[in-house]
Amino acid sequence: EVHLVESGGGLVQPGGSLRLSCAASGFSFSNYEMNWVRQAPGKGLEWISFISGSDDGGDETVYYADSVKGRFTISRDNAMQSLFLQMDSLRVDDTSVYYCARERAEGEIDYWGQGTLVTVSS
Amino acid sequence: AIRMTQSPSSLSASAGDRVTITCRASQDIIRSLAWFQQEPGKAPKLLMFGASTLERGVPSRFSGSGSGTDFTLTINSLQSEDFATYYCQQYYTYPRTFGQGTKVDIK
Secondary structure, three states: OOEEEEEOOEEEOOOOOEEEEEEEEOOOHHHOEEEEEEEOOOOOEEEEEEEOOOOOOOOOOEEEOOOOOOOEEEEEEOOOOEEEEEEOOOOHHHOEEEEEEEEOOOOOEEEEOOOEEEEEOO | OOOEEEEOOEEEEOOOOOEEEEEEEOOOOOOOEEEEEEOOOOOOEEEEEOOOEEOOOOOOOEEEEEEOOEEEEEEOOOOHHHOOEEEEEEOOOOOOEEOOOEEEEEO
């Protein structure tokens, strides 16, 4: 059974940093592309980042939403079956539940973690 | 970025009703559209992909249609567990974008 478990959320001051992790199990992690999607309290879903799957050891392809480009960095460790999101220069409007999500070959997201809450506040 | 516009933003319905939610893309996305259901406090759940293909395990009262820029999610004979918020999402290109959501609540 596919499981995605996020961790690393918490309270951080504006301008601070946080690193989120997503532990994957139940599938061959390296073969799948992965995403981060967030949801501000009471608001809708916002896609924020993508990373490609294993590609014969070559460079991974990454994409970011404009709202986080230059501040957030997505990465993965296939040996550890883990996905990461390094978040720097955090702002109050980054306050959200952050979900990691698996993407199938055709592009649709099929599995989501339970989410981890990041609160940016002074 | 492709803008996804859902309508209505919310609706009230009774169990047994037929409900239709529409999603419009700001440019042609062929059929690269997914629908998600989200219950309060839970992660979204994939209902439909490829605009009209039902995800495994999703009840057949859910159906999807459309291509290009206009898409529809229909729920036939609404059940109590269907009261939730529904989102469309295009996966034609990056950045991926979601509609703003449609909340279906009990009349």
